[in-house]
Amino acid sequence: MRKRQPAEPYRIKSVEPIKLLPREERVVRLRRANYNIFKLDGADIYIDLLTDSGTGAMSSRQWAALMLGDETYAGASSFRKFEKTVREIFGKRFVIPCHQGRSAENLVFTTILEKGKFVLNNTHFDTTKGNTLHKGGIPLDFPCPEADSDDPLPFKGNMDCIRLDEFIHARGSEQVAMVIMTITNNSVGGQPVSMANIKETSAICRKHNIPFYFDCARFAENAFFIKRDEAAYHDKSIAEITTEMFSCCDGAMMSAKKDGLANIGGFITLDDEELYHRLTELLILVEGFPTYGGLAGRDLEVLSVGLHEAMDYDYLDFRIDQVKYFGEKIKAAGIPIVEPTGGHAVFCDAGKLLPRIPPGQFPGQSLTVAFYIEGGVRATEIGSLMFGGIDSETGKMAYAPRELMRMALPRRVYTNSHFDYIAEAAEKIVAGKDKLRGFEIIREPVFLRHFTCDLKALNEETVFVDT
Numbered sequence: 001m002r003k004r005q006p007a008e009p010y011r012i013k014s015v016e017p018i019k020l021l022p023r024e025e026r027v028v029r030l031r032r033a034n035y036n037i038f039k040l041d042g043a044d045i046y047i048d049l050l051t052d053s054g055t056g057a058m059s060s061r062q063w064a065a066l067m068l069g070d071e072t073y074a075g076a077s078s079f080r081k082f083e084k085t086v087r088e089i090f091g092k093r094f095v096i097p098c099h100q101g102r103s104a105e106n107l108v109f110t111t112i113l114e115k116g117k118f119v120l121n122n123t124h125f126d127t128t129k130g131n132t133l134h135k136g137g138i139p140l141d142f143p144c145p146e147a148d149s150d151d152p153l154p155f156k157g158n159m160d161c162i163r164l165d166e167f168i169h170a171r172g173s174e175q176v177a178m179v180i181m182t183i184t185n186n187s188v189g190g191q192p193v194s195m196a197n198i199k200e201t202s203a204i205c206r207k208h209n210i211p212f213y214f215d216c217a218r219f220a221e222n223a224f225f226i227k228r229d230e231a232a233y234h235d236k237s238i239a240e241i242t243t244e245m246f247s248c249c250d251g252a253m254m255s256a257k258k259d260g261l262a263n264i265g266g267f268i269t270l271d272d273e274e275l276y277h278r279l280t281e282l283l284i285l286v287e288g289f290p291t292y293g294g295l296a297g298r299d300l301e302v303l304s305v306g307l308h309e310a311m312d313y314d315y316l317d318f319r320i321d322q323v324k325y326f327g328e329k330i331k332a333a334g335i336p337i338v339e340p341t342g343g344h345a346v347f348c349d350a351g352k353l354l355p356r357i358p359p360g361q362f363p364g365q366s367l368t369v370a371f372y373i374e375g376g377v378r379a380t381e382i383g384s385l386m387f388g389g390i391d392s393e394t395g396k397m398a399y400a401p402r403e404l405m406r407m408a409l410p411r412r413v414y415t416n417s418h419f420d421y422i423a424e425a426a427e428k429i430v431a432g433k434d435k436l437r438g439f440e441i442i443r444e445p446v447f448l449r450h451f452t453c454d455l456k457a458l459n460e461e462t463v464f465v466d467t
């Protein structure tokens with residue numbers, strides 16, 4: 001294994017101190033939080049890998065752009081700049097700003113979705129699924145078969161085009177409100193989608209006359225994978241690849257908290273003029289006037305710069321490699337991971353690491369707790385705590401297909417030595433893994449239980465690896 005990753009392609013101009021609390025204090029705080037890491041405060045955490053959303057570091061150019069924010073209610077110059085940027089990058093006629101990804105989804109589904117109609121996706125992100133259900137739609141996933149494989153194949157985020165086409169034929173295209181491609185495919189591990197697959201999906205949608213949209217939070221990371229791993233694109237720039245990707249869809253919704261390199265923001269971009277007018281009517285009701293859409297002028301300035309910076313080849317090359325490097329280190333420490341690593345996170349397979357802890361006792365949570373106690377690191381369980389529970393249809397207990405733990409990497413925030421530090425904590429956890437025990441839920445809400453539930457350690461003494 002390589003000794004170190006190439007050095008960061010930036011230097012640090014402003015620092016934010018972080019502090020590792022003493023181990024005993026971490027234990028106290030975690031007990032107080034009933035072993036739910038969402039209930040810890042930011043100040044309790046040393047390295048926070050809970051999410052890559054809205055947690056990136058802005059560049060000096062973005063901080064400078066902030067001061068140019070035009071806070072004019074209607075027709076602000078900051079909006080004109082933002083509109084021009086989005087049109088240039090994505091090639092669509094209309095640009096609707098909104099405050100984050102889920103508000104874009106809500107606007108789109110409220111406007112176009114009729115009850116009982118299907119929304120088909122390579123894999124719905126949870127808010128996309130939630131917003132579809134909320135409007136009476138039926139969200140269905142068509143991940144490619146390789147998504148479940150243990151082999152490190154490229155483009156595991158792809159759509160299963162055969163099943164997609166069969167489904168549309170069987171149900172009739174008038175039953176399908178929209179096909180969405182999530183790039184990268186967040187829910188299967190930030191895995192990318194190939195250009196070939198985008199084109200094939202687009203052709204199916206055109207054939208059946210169904211609107212085809214992107215959920216494109218990580219479009220630049222996806223474009224990088226296409227350049228790196230798809231033979232015809234090695235010599236194309238990220239901008240050219242992005243243009244080609246978006247020439248295949250009718251529009252897109254974006255959470256700009258990811259590849260917008262901003263702490264807040266989102267947008268819809270599309271060609272359909274009639275739909276644009278319907279969307280902006282609703283936008284004015286729920287988000288704001290069409291030239292700010294729930295954002296401040298300064299946010300729009302920051303996004304105009306961030307969208308371009310996210311497409312910088314050196315930045316992307318470093319970022320995707322940093323995720324890979326971190327994954328290699330965690331694997332070398334003895335924790336099985338999902339391979340290949342995707343664009344924004346490393347997924348640890350807690351089910352494989354801790355086979356003696358049954359899914360109903362949440363091995364992913366045991367590993368999450370161990371990382372906090374051992375290193376002050378916050379990760380998140382992506383297993384039966386998040387996806388399991390009593391199935392509303394069968395009344396039986398359901399479990400997630402895999403017991404995972406996700407460590408998401410904020411953009412431009414942590415240096416390589418932070419990841420080396422986490423890998424050392426991983427080694428200690430692996431050395432003491434036989435001592436780890438499971439958890440039991442003692443209180444849970446009806447929806448999205450992982451955010452707020454309380455847990456009890458099945459054996460207090462053995463929760464904490466101590467080597």
Ligand SMILES: *Cc1c(COP(=O)(O)O)cnc(C)c1O
Pocket residue numbers: 053100101102103125127128182183186215216217255256257258266
């Ligand atoms: C984050 C995300 C969203 C939701 O965006 P928010 O900005 O968190 O509201 C939607 N889709 C995908 C793929 C995402 O990663």
